[in-house]
Amino acid sequence: MExxxxxCLFCKIITGEANSYTVxxxxxxxxxxxxxxxxxxxxLMVPxxxxxxxxxxxxxxxxxxxxxxxxIANAIKKFDPRITGMNISSNNGASASQVVMHSHIHFIPRFEGDGLKIATRNNAEKYTEEDYQKVAAAIRAEF
Incomplete structure (x- = not known):
């Protein structure tokens, strides 16, 4: 094993030291x-x-x-015909709400009218063409 x-909790799940409901x-x-x-x-999917x-x-x-x-996404979708969408996400770092510091991906099934809100915000009114160009250029420079 790698x-x-x-x-690490997720490493313990991988080795069977901690219980999980494996799919x-x-x-x-x-x-x-x-x-x-x-x-x-x-x-959750973990390496x-x-x-x-x-x-x-x-x-x-x-x-x-x-x-x-x-x-994995398709298997989850097929298990319940009421699933109409899915949030697939990963929190990277404590400031992004990562709680277990082992890479993992969330697959959250979505249902019409489930009431779940994923919080985001739109700051477009705060950006000018020059701002967008500056941020894009700074990121491009890192490749």
Whole structure:
């Protein structure tokens, strides 16, 4: 098994030291129900290697672990015909509300009228053409 962190909850789930409700598992990833169950079927997918978050992924890590996103999303969607959408997200870093510091992806099934609100904000009125150009150029310079 790849390098794991003995103090990490998700590493303990991978090794079986901590209980989980597994829905999919292979040599690369494990997917299991999130105990919060924001909506029925809310699932987490974790790589079977301790990676803190996407900032620490190599291109090879991304290719190896993220290829399972469509497979897991489609299985969750098929389990309940009432599912009409899905939020697929990852919180990266404490300031982005990452609680367990092991990379994981949330699959949150969505139902018409489920009342769940994902908080965002629109700051478009605060940006000029020059502001957009400046931010885009600064990001481009980092590639």
């Amino acid at each position: 390098e794991l962190d003995k103090d 999919f598992e292979n040599d690369d990833v494990k997917a299991f129900l999130d105990l919060s169950q924001v909506n029925p079927g809310h699932t 079977k290697k301790h990676i803190t978050n996407f900032f620490d992924y190599t291109p090879e890590d991304a290719q190896r672990y993220l290829q399972y996103i469509p497979t």
